[in-house]
Amino acid sequence: MKFCWVTIPVNDLEESLDFYHVLLGLPIVSRMDKGAILAFLGELGEPKIELLQREKSTNTKSTSPITVGIEVDSLTDALEHLNKNGVALLRGPFSPNPHIIFAFVEDPDGYLVQLVEHK
Secondary structure, three states: OOOOEEEEEOOOHHHHHHHHHHHOOOOEEEEEEEOEEEEEEOOOOOOEEEEEEOOOOOOOOOOOOOEEEEEOOOHHHHHHHHHHOOOOOOEEEEEEEOOEEEEEEEOOOOOEEEEEEEO
16 A cells, blocks of 8 residues: 545645745646646655645635645745745744754645654
């Protein structure tokens, strides 16, 4: 068994692509419009994030306890880049051991995104 992807329902696919692709740098692997509009993001051969915008968007923020984890080369640089683009730091940075540091931001739909730097 192998993990393939996780689907995240979004209100506005373009706004979510701006966050995950433009700001965080996840590559767009594919995109489809089959009644619902969706895009798969991530590295080839790795698990993906599927952003799914249904025909009738609810325009509500997520209350889901699920957190999306994204590895970054430099947490400091990532947080600075996001801050310059209007994405606020919610919590952190935390370093539970000398090998990892992470912080939390929120995507356009209210999902928590944990940015992780491995040292």
